[in-house]
Amino acid sequence: MQLISIIIPFKDASQWISKTIESIQLQSGNWELICVNDHSTDGGEVEILKFQDTRIRVVKNEGTGIVSALQTGLKNVNGSYLTRMDADDIMPKGRLLTMAELLSRSPPKTIVTGKVNYFSTGELSVGFANYEIWINERTDNNDFYKHIFRECPVASPNWMGRTEEFKTFDFFSQLKYPEDYDLVFRWLLNQFTIQGVRETTLLWRDHPKRISKNSNAYNQENLFKLKLGWFNFLHPKPKSIALLGAGTKGKIAAKILLKNSRVMNWYDLNYSNFNTPVYNQQINNYNLISEDLLLIAIYPEKREELEAFIRSKGYVLGTNAWYL
Numbered sequence: 001m002q003l004i005s006i007i008i009p010f011k012d013a014s015q016w017i018s019k020t021i022e023s024i025q026l027q028s029g030n031w032e033l034i035c036v037n038d039h040s041t042d043g044g045e046v047e048i049l050k051f052q053d054t055r056i057r058v059v060k061n062e063g064t065g066i067v068s069a070l071q072t073g074l075k076n077v078n079g080s081y082l083t084r085m086d087a088d089d090i091m092p093k094g095r096l097l098t099m100a101e102l103l104s105r106s107p108p109k110t111i112v113t114g115k116v117n118y119f120s121t122g123e124l125s126v127g128f129a130n131y132e133i134w135i136n137e138r139t140d141n142n143d144f145y146k147h148i149f150r151e152c153p154v155a156s157p158n159w160m161g162r163t164e165e166f167k168t169f170d171f172f173s174q175l176k177y178p179e180d181y182d183l184v185f186r187w188l189l190n191q192f193t194i195q196g197v198r199e200t201t202l203l204w205r206d207h208p209k210r211i212s213k214n215s216n217a218y219n220q221e222n223l224f225k226l227k228l229g230w231f232n233f234l235h236p237k238p239k240s241i242a243l244l245g246a247g248t249k250g251k252i253a254a255k256i257l258l259k260n261s262r263v264m265n266w267y268d269l270n271y272s273n274f275n276t277p278v279y280n281q282q283i284n285n286y287n288l289i290s291e292d293l294l295l296i297a298i299y300p301e302k303r304e305e306l307e308a309f310i311r312s313k314g315y316v317l318g319t320n321a322w323y324l
Helices: 014-025 044-049 066-075 095-104 126-141 163-168 179-189 220-234 248-259 303-312
Strands: 004-010 031-037 056-060 081-084 110-119 159-162 193-205 241-244 264-268 283-285 293-296 321-323
Touching (some): 004 095, 014 031, 031 044, 031 066, 044 056, 066 163, 081 163, 095 159, 095 193, 126 193, 159 163, 293 303
Parallel strands (some): 004 031, 110 193, 264 283
Antiparallel strands (some): 110 159
16 A cells, blocks of 8 residues: 555644544554644644654644645655645544545546544534535535535545645645635646545534634635635636625625626626615626626525526536636
8 A cells, every 4th residue: 555644734732633643543554644843832742742653753844834834744755645634633444545545546636535524522503514514515426626616625634645746736835825725726727636435534623723713814705815816817807707696705706806807797686675886886687697607606595496597597507607
């Protein structure tokens, strides 16, 4: 079996990292773990060194932050296959063998992922519960890129690829925050295929100290700046854009699109409620949609009806229409 390199960036995660490493030690196969200390101050490195496992190494982040930690980790790996974990999550038994087996029989430029299961010592929020369902649907349907402009379709600590390809395409050195989402767009740009296994390959811990809850780099506005920046790059002018939805998501999207001087017409299902322009843009009758590309900033309960309407207008989800 190929040597699998696992990168874990860690910062002030001493209360969780021992459990994370214990779950990795239960994995079968040939692996090494590179823990990148991102200037931790809570004794996390001491917890790691207690394991006295020659397969586990600690290196110091050459810069600051997760992106730099991934770059530092990549410089120190020896494996042919590459994966990552977060310092507060749990790796289900059999994950490495399951993902590596699929990768071994997949063509070049393949990323392997799997299903996730959120867990928490407290009550899991509705948002995270819905995201778990949504991201697991991407694996079931194998349609990761089709929905890429809505959310990040691959969990950041839940992928495996070939180390040499990550170095060849220089993925980590180019990343912008939110880095997990940006990485998936870079896979798309470089025509990587994403393959999913049906098993749960990540137990994803929810807790108040998660960086995604406490850093502005991961807030909704920055998520929209990233994905609409990629949208503009992948679908440049002169193509016109229809934006459907004038709620919170629609307003964030419109503001970014207008700032980037995209030709945009704005629509809403309840267009009659908008008597005055928003950002100097009229909110139009959705029945008049006819632009080249459609961005959908709503996700209604009656999704089937909406998607039937979209099809009647000549749009195909994932081709010239996308949910935001």
